[in-house]
Amino acid sequence: MALSDKDLINEYLQGNSLAFEELIYRYDRFVLITALQFCGNENDAKDIYQDVFIRVINGLPKFKFQSEFSTWLYRITVNVCLTHSSKVKTKKEEYLSSIDNEDDENNLSEIFIADDGEYSPELNAENSDISEKIGDAINYLSPKERMCFILKHYSGYKIREISKMMKCKDGTIKKYLFNGIRKLRHQLKKYDFA
């Protein structure tokens, strides 16, 4: 009989690191897929993955089992994705302010696409036009709209569950979702996709 998450956590805290690996293997695909969908970039997704599980390692000794381990993990994943997104934004702004005025716009856009961890679905999404366009369109959403859409549409969570993960009210989540879907459809119409 497979050990429960609680058993595995207790085993891990008593020194069995294989128990931790088994625990990770149960849920890490979700973490990675969510990160990939969120940032559309393999390297950033791996960073997020690492960051999530390092936080889990640090947090496990204090974990009181007041919620399911999976719920806690998903909440961390959402937080790390959103934090990562704001870090990318700050990095971009810092870079913009430090850039020499003589640099022309073309150079700037090239640098951002290559280096700043912005959404770049062309690196990972399946090699189809439509997939890339959807990836591009998702990029137009704000981080919270993007996260709501991913959790609802791709992961199939209930609005109530998403509101707990993102620590918002149900109404706020609905607003993000409505706006997100509206923007996505609008964007895709531009591509003559819809």
Place this chain on the structure above:
Amino acid sequence: MNHEKYKQWMILENYNELSEKHVIELREHLDVCENCRKEFLSLNNDLEKFSKEFKFKNEDRILNEARKDLRQLIVEKKYTAVSKKRDNGLFSFIFQPKLRLAFGGVAIFFLGFILSFLLLNNSNENPLLPENNVKNISYLNEDGMRLNNIHFVYTDNNTGDIRVTFEAVKPVTVMGNIKDKNIQNILMYSMLEEKNPGTRLNTINFIKNESNNTIDEEVKQTIITVVKYDKNPGVRMEALKLLNSFQLSKDVKDALIYVVMNDDNSAMRIGAINKLAEATNNGLLLHNKDKYQLKRKLTLDNNNYVKLRVKKVLEGN
């Protein structure tokens, strides 16, 4: 009319997040508003495309790399990076010339405190050290032991150590009849947790043959869970047949109504509504809440036979 409101409801309806009352209102609106009907179809179409067309390639490769990186990071962090960084910060703070004397005494006090804590506390083993996981594997030689899912988890480049994980499985035989608690626990586990649908099906058939239409309450609840939630329609169907052989208690009736309302397999819905129709003929009276749900089904179900049988049940009430 507030078309914007209905547009938002369409999204919620698409994700099954709209309340029953609002579903009915939305349907009524769609019946009379052609623009919204078109919008509804277009929305469904777009959302379906978002699901079908947006996929990532190399998911498994990326996952394996991420796992490997994480393992490395954990090992490195434990032996070098973090402690070194923290020590440097601490010492540079203490040895600032102006603060040296002031902090010297405090530091010695704390150092003594920490050292005594470390010496007296035996439970500070590092949980991630690989040495803690070396197991005595002599039990693998026991008769009948099988090893499954063997895979290499970690190779340490410095020492050449290889870590292997596997499942060690040993067959266990338990004897008893269906009333034995141990047997019941195994049956329930098999119905709920066994990955192979054939095994789940066999378990249900075994119960059907052995139960003589009476069953322990806990096992019955497990069967109800299978009827409602098992992913395999064949398993659900056999569980439903078994459930139908029991006396129609309230929880069985609720399960049947749940199936009529929610199962996407029409054979399941027909099986459940037929049992309810039979029970109605024998004098079953439904609560208003049940009738309300079935009335809704009467308008929304896409299967005419189900609708007909629902109507019959409602007429009998």
